[in-house]
Amino acid sequence: xxxxxxxxxxxxxxxxxNPETLLPQIxxxxxxxxxxxxxxxxxxxxxxxxxxxxxxxxxxxxxEARFNDPESFRLRAFEAEVxxxxxxxxxxxxxxxxxxxxxxGTPKEALALQFLGKTQYTAGQTSAAxxxxxxxxxLRVAQSADAALIYSSTVALQRARDVLDLAC
Numbered sequence: 001x002x003x004x005x006x007x008x009x010x011x012x013x014x015x016x017x018n019p020e021t022l023l024p025q026i027x028x029x030x031x032x033x034x035x036x037x038x039x040x041x042x043x044x045x046x047x048x049x050x051x052x053x054x055x056x057x058x059x060x061x062x063x064e065a066r067f068n069d070p071e072s073f074r075l076r077a078f079e080a081e082v083x084x085x086x087x088x089x090x091x092x093x094x095x096x097x098x099x100x101x102x103x104x105g106t107p108k109e110a111l112a113l114q115f116l117g118k119t120q121y122t123a124g125q126t127s128a129a130x131x132x133x134x135x136x137x138x139l140r141v142a143q144s145a146d147a148a149l150i151y152s153s154t155v156a157l158q159r160a161r162d163v164l165d166l167a168c
Contacts (some may be wrong), residue, residue: 010153012044015051019155022118024051043074050078055085073099073108077115090124110139114153117160128166133157 007016010024014032018025024047026032034049042065049058059082066075076099083092098118103112117132135155139145 004024008155009148010049010051015048017152017155019159022121022156022159026051042068043072043078046075050081050085053085054118055082058085060083073103073111074113077112080119084119089119092119093123093125107143110136110143110145110149113139114156117156121156121160121163126160126167129160130157130164133160139155 004016004025007019007025008026010017011026012032013035014026014028014030015024016027017023026048028102031052032048034046035040042061046058046062046065049055049061055137058078062075062078066072069075077096080099083089083095089108089115093116096112096119100112100116103109106125113132113136117129117136120126120132123131133153133156137150137157140150140153
């Protein structure tokens with residue numbers, strides 16, 4: 001897709017974060033399919049299914065993956081993502097808050113905040129999303145995180161602030 005080069009990376013080849021919706025979107029189907037074919041990580045397959053909006057298929061694959069790796073942070077986050085894709089936004093926010101509580105004070109806290117903010121934004125909880133994105137950005141900067149992660153938080157925070165400003 002043209003015009004997506006500046007979109008934040010989503011952590012998987014061919015997928016970037018749409019700066020308007022703050023949701024991951026496939027921007028290069030060939031790169032995505034090639035990386036998926038080479039991957040042996042079930043979480044990658046769950047992620048792509050979620051991006052494509054196939055919540056039921058993602059949930060099935062996720063259940064099997066969680067059975068094999070019940071403590072995986074990424075897989076646990078994808079449980080909430082399945083709820084988001086299934087439009088069960090209140091439950092998804094609740095699950096991300098629980099996950100955030102569990103990882104508070106660890107390097108995963110910023111990621112949990114970013115996921116929470118994205119779900120709050122999708123649920124129309126823009127003010128809460130601004131707070132989550134701001135905290136995620138602050139943590140990422142303080143941790144000297146990868147520039148792509150800092151950029152992702154910056155774009156998300158700015159978008160949420162813009163939407164909040166328009167609402168006032």
